[in-house]
Amino acid sequence: MNIGFVGVGRMGANMARRLKETGFHVTAVYDADRAVATKLATELGCAASQDVADVTAQSDVILTVVSDDAAMREIFLRDGDNLLVNARGKLFINCATVSPNVHVEIEGLAKRAGARTLEACMASSITQAREGTLYLMCGGDEQTFRDAQPVLEKLGSKVRYIGKAGEAAKVKALVNMVMNINTAGIAEGLGLGDALGLDLTMLREVFAETGAASRVLQTDGEDMQNRDHSCYFSAAHAAKDSGIALTLAEELSLDLPLARATKKQYDAMVQEGLGELDKSGIAELTFKNRHKHRGDHV
Amino acid sequence: MNIGFVGVGRMGANMARRLKETGFHVTAVYDADRAVATKLATELGCAASQDVADVTAQSDVILTVVSDDAAMREIFLRDGDNLLVNARGKLFINCATVSPNVHVEIEGLAKRAGARTLEACMASSITQAREGTLYLMCGGDEQTFRDAQPVLEKLGSKVRYIGKAGEAAKVKALVNMVMNINTAGIAEGLGLGDALGLDLTMLREVFAETGAASRVLQTDGEDMQNRDHSCYFSAAHAAKDSGIALTLAEELSLDLPLARATKKQYDAMVQEGLGELDKSGIAELTFKNRHKHRGDHV
Numbered sequence: 001m002n003i004g005f006v007g008v009g010r011m012g013a014n015m016a017r018r019l020k021e022t023g024f025h026v027t028a029v030y031d032a033d034r035a036v037a038t039k040l041a042t043e044l045g046c047a048a049s050q051d052v053a054d055v056t057a058q059s060d061v062i063l064t065v066v067s068d069d070a071a072m073r074e075i076f077l078r079d080g081d082n083l084l085v086n087a088r089g090k091l092f093i094n095c096a097t098v099s100p101n102v103h104v105e106i107e108g109l110a111k112r113a114g115a116r117t118l119e120a121c122m123a124s125s126i127t128q129a130r131e132g133t134l135y136l137m138c139g140g141d142e143q144t145f146r147d148a149q150p151v152l153e154k155l156g157s158k159v160r161y162i163g164k165a166g167e168a169a170k171v172k173a174l175v176n177m178v179m180n181i182n183t184a185g186i187a188e189g190l191g192l193g194d195a196l197g198l199d200l201t202m203l204r205e206v207f208a209e210t211g212a213a214s215r216v217l218q219t220d221g222e223d224m225q226n227r228d229h230s231c232y233f234s235a236a237h238a239a240k241d242s243g244i245a246l247t248l249a250e251e252l253s254l255d256l257p258l259a260r261a262t263k264k265q266y267d268a269m270v271q272e273g274l275g276e277l278d279k280s281g282i283a284e285l286t287f288k289n290r291h292k293h294r295g296d297h298v
Numbered sequence: 299m300n301i302g303f304v305g306v307g308r309m310g311a312n313m314a315r316r317l318k319e320t321g322f323h324v325t326a327v328y329d330a331d332r333a334v335a336t337k338l339a340t341e342l343g344c345a346a347s348q349d350v351a352d353v354t355a356q357s358d359v360i361l362t363v364v365s366d367d368a369a370m371r372e373i374f375l376r377d378g379d380n381l382l383v384n385a386r387g388k389l390f391i392n393c394a395t396v397s398p399n400v401h402v403e404i405e406g407l408a409k410r411a412g413a414r415t416l417e418a419c420m421a422s423s424i425t426q427a428r429e430g431t432l433y434l435m436c437g438g439d440e441q442t443f444r445d446a447q448p449v450l451e452k453l454g455s456k457v458r459y460i461g462k463a464g465e466a467a468k469v470k471a472l473v474n475m476v477m478n479i480n481t482a483g484i485a486e487g488l489g490l491g492d493a494l495g496l497d498l499t500m501l502r503e504v505f506a507e508t509g510a511a512s513r514v515l516q517t518d519g520e521d522m523q524n525r526d527h528s529c530y531f532s533a534a535h536a537a538k539d540s541g542i543a544l545t546l547a548e549e550l551s552l553d554l555p556l557a558r559a560t561k562k563q564y565d566a567m568v569q570e571g572l573g574e575l576d577k578s579g580i581a582e583l584t585f586k587n588r589h590k591h592r593g594d595h596v
Contacts, residue, residue, distance in 0.1 A: 123504075123508040123509060135507060135508055137504065162500070162504075170491075170496060171501060174487045174501065175487075175504060175509060176510075177483075177486070178484060178486070178510035181479065181480075181482075181486070182480055182483055182512055184479075185476050185479035185480055185483070188479070188554040188556050188557050189473075189475060191552065192472060192475070192546060192552055192554065195547075196472075196546060198468060198469065202460070202469075203469060206460075206469055207476060209433060209456065210422075210473045210477070211473060211474070211517070212474075212480070213512065213513040214480055214511065215512065245490065248490060252493045252586065254489065254490055254493050254584070256486040256584065257559040257562065258482045258483050258486050258560065258563075259483075259486050260559075261556050261558075264555065265555065265556075286554065288551075
C-alpha cells in the first residue's frame with residue numbers, strides 16, 4: 001500500500017517515519033514549506049511533490065496533517081491543484097484538529113470524486129507520533145474506518161471509532177477545550193503559590209495527590225515551574241482549538257465562561273508574541289515575576 | 299488522651315466516630331446546632347457540651363471542624379464563652395478550610411493562653427473521614443505537629459507537614475481553587491458534549507484517556523451526567539474556598555481569570571438556591587436542558 005503525506009511538520013514527519021519503518025511504502029510528501037518536504041523526502045527516499053495532486057497520484061492512502069480549517073480547505077478545494085484531482089478509489093485520512101463541519105464538507109466532496117475520507121483526530125503529541133502510540137479518535141463511514149485499520153493501528157496504540165464524519169472532531173475539540181482549561185487552571189495555582197512563597201515542588205506533589213490532580217499537571221506542571229516552554233503543543237494551537245469548541249457552543253447558545261476565559265489567555269499569548277511557546281507557557285501570564293508582570297522574555 | 303470536638307457536621311461526626319473506634323476517649327462534642335451535638339453524644343456516649351469552653355475543660359486535644367472564618371473567630375474569640383478559657387496545656391487541631399491569616403491570628407491568641415494550635419486542612423471528604431483515610435496538610439509549630447501525630451495518624455492515611463501556621467491553609471486554598479476550576483471545566487465539556495448530542499459515557503471515557511483527564515473527572519463526571527448532586531462538598535463551600543484563594547491573589551495584585559470565572563459560577567449557584575448541591579451541581583449551569591436554561595429544579 002502506497003502512502004502519501006500532506007503537511008509534514010513535526011507531527012506529520014514523525015507519522016511518515018513510523019509508517020515507513022513498519023513496512024509501508026511512503027511514496028510522496030508535500031508541505032507548504034517546500035524545504036521541509038524536500039528534507040523529509042531525502043531522509044525517507046521518496047518524492048517531494050510540488051503540488052498536492054501529485055501526492056494523490058502517487059498514493060493509495062493519503063494522510064493530511066495540516067494546521068487549521070483554512071489549510072484543509074486549501075488542499076481539498078483549491079482551484080487547479082487539489083487532493084481530489086483524479087482521486088477515484090483513494091482514501092484520505094485527515095488528522096488535523098479542525099471544525100467538525102469541515103470534515104463533513106470534505107467527505108461530501110470526496111464522495112463525488114469517487115474517493116473516501118476518514119477523520120483521525122490525534123490526542124497526543126510528537127513523541128507518540130514517532131513511536132506509533134497516538135490516541136486516535138476516528139470519524140466517518142464505519143467501513144472506511146475498518147479499511148483504514150492497517151494504517152491506523154501502526155500509528156496509534158488506541159484507535160477509537162467515534163461516529164460519522166464530524167463526530168470525532170467534536171470530541172477532539174472538547175478534549176482540547178477541557179485540557180486547555182485545566183492547563184490554565186494549573187498555571188493560576190502555581191502562579192499564586194509562587195507569589196505566596198510556597199515551594200512549588202511540594203505544591204505540585206500535593207496537587208497530584210488531591211482533587212487538584214490532572215493529566216496536564218503531570219505533563220506541564222514541572223515545565224511551568226521551570227519555565228521550560230519548548231513546544232509540543234503550541235499556545236496558538238490551544239487558542240485555535242478552544243475557539244473551535246466555543247464556536248460550537250455559540251451555535252448552540254451555550255455560554256461557557258471557563259472556556260472563554262481560557263481562550264482569552266491563549267489569545268493574549270498570541271498577541272504578546274508568545275504563541276509559539278508550548279501551552280505550558282501560559283504560566284508567563286500568571287506568575288508575578290514573568291512576562292505579563294515584568295514584560296521580560298522567556 | 300481525652301478528645302473533644304467542636305463542629306460535628308458530617309465531617310466532624312465521622313472523625314469523632316473514627317477516633318472513638320481507634321481507642322480514644324471522645325469526652326465532649328459541641329455544635330452550633332444543639333440537636334446535632336446531642337444526637338452524636340448519645341451515639342458516642344459522651345457529653346453534649348452547652349458551650350465551647352466546656353469542651354476545652356473536658357479534653358486534652360480539641361478538634362474544630364467549623365464552616366468558615368466567621369465560625370472560627372466565634373469559637374476562639376467570642377466574649378464570655380470561647381475555647382481559650384482555661385486552655386493552658388491544651389492542643390487545638392483546626393480542620394476547617396479558612397483564610398490563612400485566621401490560623402496565624404488564633405495561634406497567637408492560643409499561645410498567650412498557654413495553649414497550642416495546629417491547622418490540619420483536609421483534602422478529602424466524608425467517606426475518608428469515617429475510614430481514617432483523610433489527606434491532611436498540617437501547618438503550625440513542628441513540635442506541635444509531632445505531638446499531634448497519634449491523633450492525626452488515625453484520621454489520615456497521608457499526613458503532611460507543610461510549614462508554619464497559615465502555610466497549610468494556603469496550600470489547601472490552592473488545591474480547592476484548582477479543583478474547582480477543573481470541576482467547572484468538566485461541566486462545560488460535558489454540557490457542550492450533551493448539547494452536541496454526543497454519548498456522554500463515551501465522552502467521559504475519552505476525557506479519561508487524554509489530556510482532559512483529571513481527578514474530578516473521576517469523582518464528579520458521572521454524577522454530572524446522571525444529575526446526581528447529593529452533597530459531599532457543597533457548591534457553597536466551593537465558592538467560599540475559591541474566594542479565599544482569590545483574596546490571597548488580590549492582596550498580591552495577581553489576576554486569575556479562570557479562578558474568577560469559577561467563583562462566579564459557584565456564586566451563581568448559591569444565588570440560584572443551588573448552594574447545597576454537591577460541587578458537581580455546577581453542571582446545572584452548563585447543560586442546556588437543566589436549571590440555568592430551563593429554570594427547573596434538580
